[in-house]
Amino acid sequence: MPTNVLFFLTDQHRTDTLGCYGNTTVQTPNLDALAASGTTFDRCYTPSAICTPARASLLTGEAPFRHKLLANYERNVGYIEDLPENQYTVSGDLAAAGYRLGLVGKWHVGTHRTAADYGFDGPALPGWHNPVDHPDYLRYLEERNLPPYRISDEVRGTFPNGEPGNLLAATLHQPLEATFEHYLADRSIELLQRYAADPQGRPFYLATHFFGPHLPYVLPREYLEMYDPDSIELPASIAETFEGKPPVQRNYSAHWTFDTLTEQTSRELIAAYWGYVTLVDSQIGRVLDAARDLGVLEDAAVFFSADHGEFTGAHRLHDKGPAMYEDIYRIPGIVKAPGTPAGQRSEKLVHLIDMSATVLDLADLDPTAVVDGTSLMPLLRGEQTTWSEDLLAEFHGHHFPYPQRMLVTDRYKVVVNPDSVNELYDLQTDPHELRNGYDDPALREIRDDLLGRLYRQLRERGDNFYHWMTSMYPVGDKDYDTSLSSFEEGSQL
Structure with a gap:
């Protein structure tokens, strides 16, 4: 029987900010409870540590080189900006199988086509960060008599050219109920209520994609100051010298103004990031509570992951970029599926695309339609199974072309x-x-x-x-014409 699916995806989320991954300070009770009820993957990776390629891979079940949506359109460096019209999608298979599809939150999979073009209900929310000027969000505030978006106390470094750097954090002068995260949870709950009341009893797939904890960390003061900066230990890789490393990493460090910030500011930014994680966790909890109250949670599959990680000062960097470190390639991966053991941990190398295959498997559809992923169901059931001993990831550029490939x-x-x-x-x-x-x-x-x-x-x-x-490189014997031509095939005299 097809399974209802709740899929939570965060943006730029470090694995080490969650209690279930060992953080003893950050409060993430809802995600920790989800981990206790399902399987936590300790070696989960993104196919590419940048939003659009990773999200397109989740939708299509294909690695970025295959679907060819290789860069965020805001910093596009000449690549295509939308998926091909005939592109296979997991949502297409789900819709054909009778699923109701909902996606609330960040889309970021193309310039022109929205989530609705791929069968999803929900407001069309463009962009890379909370679109606080969106008409639906403004209507949400007005209907609830909530104050408009306003920020102060901006935190910025200084660019190499002497100009103010990118916004890294700020105080948000709105109560929790007015935050974009609370709005997203409300809209998800509304869809959930509609799906649960479906007279035909059709299965549903409901995705809630938060824009956070992506920087800038724009938060109400209660979350911005929730954690004490003085108690935070800076990342060990803050000792990075870039000696023997690709020079682009030093350039990215300058672009993200790390060396123009004081150590105290770096601690405050990490504290703010942690507060953002707790805020998002609280809103995931609200959606899960609503599912429980509606009687649909127990028999539903619940997924939690992120499109990629975040540096927060590690390697003297912020954001993400052309550096394939664990900080941004390793992501949270938690899955609870009906009838599978609770409280499991897996060290298997898995990635985001495997979750797409798992969704199809749970829907009684063919998971091999996901060509670059494998269903996680054997691992979720605790079965002894053969699994890949390595994992690939790729990068194609952000701001400028920069091809990379990684094997871990x-x-x-x-x-x-x-x-x-x-x-x-x-x-x-x-x-x-x-x-x-x-x-x-x-x-x-x-x-x-x-x-x-x-x-x-x-x-x-x-x-x-x-x-x-x-x-x-010494890659072994070749069994093909490496020049990809025919002129070498004649006999040598």
């Missing part, structure tokens, strides 16, 4: 940067990824094995990035 295993990670130095990290001995071991003779055998595995998988997938690796 249980211990190691290799990153190929064609226009710069490559990277190799031992996540066991160097969990903060401060030492690039790519040229370390002691790691050469491991490096070459990882390069070969990455090369072969890229080629099998049809990701043409492998062509660069063919001539540049």
Whole structure:
């Protein structure tokens, strides 16, 4: 029987901000309870640490190189800005199977087509951050006699050209009920009530996509000051020197003005980020409570994840970018499915696209329609199953083209940067990824094995990035004409 699905997706969410992932300070009672009732994936990754490609992958079940929506349209560097009209989508299969589809919150999967074009109910909310000027949100405030959006106490660094940097945080002069996050939860609950009352009893898929805790951290004072900055330990990778690293990382650090901020400001920003996480958790809790009150939660599958992580000062960076560190590629992954054991933890390497395949599986549809993902159901059921020992991720640019490919295993990670130095990290001995071991003779055998595995998988997938690796790295024997031509096929005299 098809299963109802609640899918919560946050934006730019660090895994280490959740109690269920080991944070003993940040209050995330609702997500912690969800983890206790389901399975928590400790090694969950995004296919690409940038909003639009990752969200398009969740919708299509395809890696970014395949669906080709490679960059956020606000910083588009010449790539396409909408999915092809004939693009396969998971929502299309669900709709054909009789599912009612709802998506409330951040879309960010294209310039022209909205979630409604893919069968979803819900307000069309454009952009990368809370669209506080949207007519539906303004109507929400007016109907409830709530004050309008107003901020003060802006926190900014200084750009390399001497101008004020991007907004990083600010005080929001609205009560909790007026926040965009509360509005999103209200709209989700309204859809949930409609679906639960469906006279035909049709199954539903309801996604709530929060724009936070993406920076800037614009919060009511009670959340902005919820956590004491003086008690916060700065990330160990704040010791980053960028020595032996791709120079672009140092440039990104300057763009995000890290060195123009005081240590105290860095602590205050992390405290604000944590407050944002707690605010979002509280609104997820409201939707879950409504589902419970409506009698639809117990038999529903519940997913929680994020499109990617956030630096919050790690590696002297903010936001995300062309640096394939765990801070932004590792994401939360929690799934509760009916009839599966509670309180499980998995160390398997999984990614966001696997969740798309799992949704189809729960809907009694063919999960192999998701070509770049695998259903998590065997893991959720606690079965002994063969699983991949490595995982791929990719990046194509933000602000400017910057192609990268990454392969991660249980211990190691290799990153190929064609226009710069490559990277190799031992996540066991160097969990903060401060030492690039790519040229370390002691790691050469491991490096070459990882390069070969990455090369072969890229080629099998049809990701043409492998062509660069063919001539540049020791990737193993070739069984094809590497020049991709016929003029070498004649016999040599």
